[in-house]
Amino acid sequence: MSLVISDEIIQASGLSEQELILEVIILLFQKNNISIGKASQLAQMPLLQFQNELAQRNITIHYDESDLEVDLQNLGMME
Known part of the structure; x- marks a missing residue:
């Protein structure tokens, strides 16, 4: 599944597409929706x-x- 973020939202944020994605990932981590390992993986960053x-x-x-x-x-x- 893919999520499409309109150019209008990206422009309104004042962030690049990649920066906006990172903000969403960090927000999910802060809210305990994803682990730090999953967050770093989604952000395509080493831990x-x-x-x-x-x-x-x-x-x-x-x-x-x-x-x-x-x-x-x-x-x-783990299984």
């Missing part, structure tokens, strides 16, 4: 780079056992 992005924004990194399980499933290490 450390994504963590640095969060740190620059003063966003607390939450990571617990359920996040670990999700990340392991995403990596195909």
Whole structure:
């Protein structure tokens, strides 16, 4: 499934398409909708780079056992 964001929304945001996508990913992470591993994967950033992005924004990194399980499933290490 794909999501189409109109040019009008992108222009109104004042961000590039890639910047807007990153903002959405970070918002999903902040709301605990996705794990940090999934967020870095979606952002196409190495985990450390994504963590640095969060740190620059003063966003607390939450990571617990359920996040670990999700990340392991995403990596195909758990069934």
